[in-house]
Amino acid sequence: MPIVRFEPARRLAGSLRVPADKSITHRALLLAALSSEPTRIRGALDAEDTAATAGAIAACGATVTGDLGEEITVAGRGLHGLRPPPAIDCGNAGTLIRLLPGVLVGQTCDRVVLDGDDSLRRRPMERVADPLRAMGASIWTAPGGTPPLAVSGGEPLVGFTHGLAMASAQVKSCLLLAGLAATGVTRVVEPGPSRDHTERMLEAAGAPIRRHADGAEVEGPVERIQLPDVDIPGDPSSAAPLAVVAALLADDEVRLTGINLNPRRTGFFEVMRRMGADIELVEAGEVAGEPTGDLIVRRSERLVATDVGGEEIPTLIDELPLVALLGALASGTTRVTGAAELRVKESDRIAAVATTMRSLGVPVDEAPDGFAVRGTGRIPGGRMDAEGDHRIAMLGAAAGLLSEEGASVGGYEAVSVSYPGFARDLVALGVEA
Numbered sequence: 001m002p003i004v005r006f007e008p009a010r011r012l013a014g015s016l017r018v019p020a021d022k023s024i025t026h027r028a029l030l031l032a033a034l035s036s037e038p039t040r041i042r043g044a045l046d047a048e049d050t051a052a053t054a055g056a057i058a059a060c061g062a063t064v065t066g067d068l069g070e071e072i073t074v075a076g077r078g079l080h081g082l083r084p085p086p087a088i089d090c091g092n093a094g095t096l097i098r099l100l101p102g103v104l105v106g107q108t109c110d111r112v113v114l115d116g117d118d119s120l121r122r123r124p125m126e127r128v129a130d131p132l133r134a135m136g137a138s139i140w141t142a143p144g145g146t147p148p149l150a151v152s153g154g155e156p157l158v159g160f161t162h163g164l165a166m167a168s169a170q171v172k173s174c175l176l177l178a179g180l181a182a183t184g185v186t187r188v189v190e191p192g193p194s195r196d197h198t199e200r201m202l203e204a205a206g207a208p209i210r211r212h213a214d215g216a217e218v219e220g221p222v223e224r225i226q227l228p229d230v231d232i233p234g235d236p237s238s239a240a241p242l243a244v245v246a247a248l249l250a251d252d253e254v255r256l257t258g259i260n261l262n263p264r265r266t267g268f269f270e271v272m273r274r275m276g277a278d279i280e281l282v283e284a285g286e287v288a289g290e291p292t293g294d295l296i297v298r299r300s301e302r303l304v305a306t307d308v309g310g311e312e313i314p315t316l317i318d319e320l321p322l323v324a325l326l327g328a329l330a331s332g333t334t335r336v337t338g339a340a341e342l343r344v345k346e347s348d349r350i351a352a353v354a355t356t357m358r359s360l361g362v363p364v365d366e367a368p369d370g371f372a373v374r375g376t377g378r379i380p381g382g383r384m385d386a387e388g389d390h391r392i393a394m395l396g397a398a399a400g401l402l403s404e405e406g407a408s409v410g411g412y413e414a415v416s417v418s419y420p421g422f423a424r425d426l427v428a429l430g431v432e433a
């Protein structure tokens with residue numbers, strides 16, 4: 001397992017376009033596969049997770065031509081024309097394995113097996129399986145409610161109102177996709193607002209979707225959708241670790257360009273600002289129905305602790321590990337609460353954050369639903385392991401750059417899931433290789 005060393009960095013400067021948005025890429029591929037005519041997708045994320053989705057739609061009969069990171073054309077098969085193979089490997093992609101059942105229940109197929117790597121095999125799936133069954137679908141999960149799962153499609157589905165126990169864009173998206181094939185209204189009610197990319201994209205594709213303050217609904221059965229050609233904006237979750245390093249080390253300023261600034265994705269930058277970071281979001285237009293623009297980060301003199309919780313959590317769910325890093329460098333105690341969901345991400349991210357930060361010399365208290373970090377203003381450094389989780393690998397790398405003695409990141413290759421060029425981009429911003 002490769003160990004990559006990140007030495008303390010002195011400065012960060014320049015401008016960079018971060019990789020394309022992973023959430024939007026997954027959705028564009030799936031909706032293009034369900035479209036009646038070909039869709040061109042420009043600048044999709046070329047990483048392991050999205051390659052799994054491109055592979056999945058191709059295996060189901062959509063024709064995918066071109067280069068993911070450049071431009072691809074997806075010739076879809078219409079809402080009910082996909083012909084899934086007996087088994088689909090979803091790799092590490094939680095979004096794929098949660099959204100795909102919503103697509104498959106509308107296709108003619110029998111017990112298609114969805115499986116993935118060891119990390120994916122620990123992800124709870126009943127949260128999508130159970131509500132799909134309530135709509136009339138046949139779907140089985142492994143004991144414990146995890147993958148592998150089996151999905152049959154083509155059975156009559158009826159609309160249903162789903163009250164979600166937790167705000168989850170993946171669950172919401174799966175059910176809205178299934179709702180396209182169901183008779184009547186499929187409504188999803190969320191306890192708090194999760195990312196709304198599926199709603200935006202379904203609307204652009206002409207689906208009869210209605211938004212509500214507490215969720216969304218779709219009225220089916222829908223005959224056709226057509227995703228227009230789409231450019232994919234940059235991923236705020238990939239910008240986040242660079243923004244943290246820049247907040248401490250920016251020389252003049254660091255500009256991260258073309259980022260998706262959907263307010264349901266930018267909670268982390270608000271938290272950074274609250275902690276005293278000098279960070280500016282400059283909106284510059286719309287891409288894929290999402291507000292986009294640049295993130296400008298200047299060096300901050302002083303960071304102060306903050307509390308993160310409640311409805312804010314879904315807006316920075318994937319960036320919460322980085323809050324621990326900022327907390328270590330701030331004065332006071334930074335607390336994250338109401339984030340039990342982190343326990344069932346690509347790793348148990350509460351445990352992984354605590355272990356990582358402790359390995360690097362920063363004391364962290366773990367709670368069932370979050371963590372607390374007493375800021376000392378310093379990260380001594382050391383050796384940590386990514387535990388197969390891309391976000392933890394980037395946490396370790398960023399921590400190393402901001403540490404006194406550097407960090408060795410075991411399992412660094414996990415970054416390929418969302419940001420294969422992370423180390424190269426750090427070098428482009430002036431970090432010495």
Ligand code: S3P
Pocket residue numbers: 022023024095167168169170171173194195317318341
């Ligand atoms: C995602 C939603 C989030 C997030 C995941 C991507 C999506 O999960 O953690 O990395 O693309 O819909 P939940 O909404 O299930 O919490």
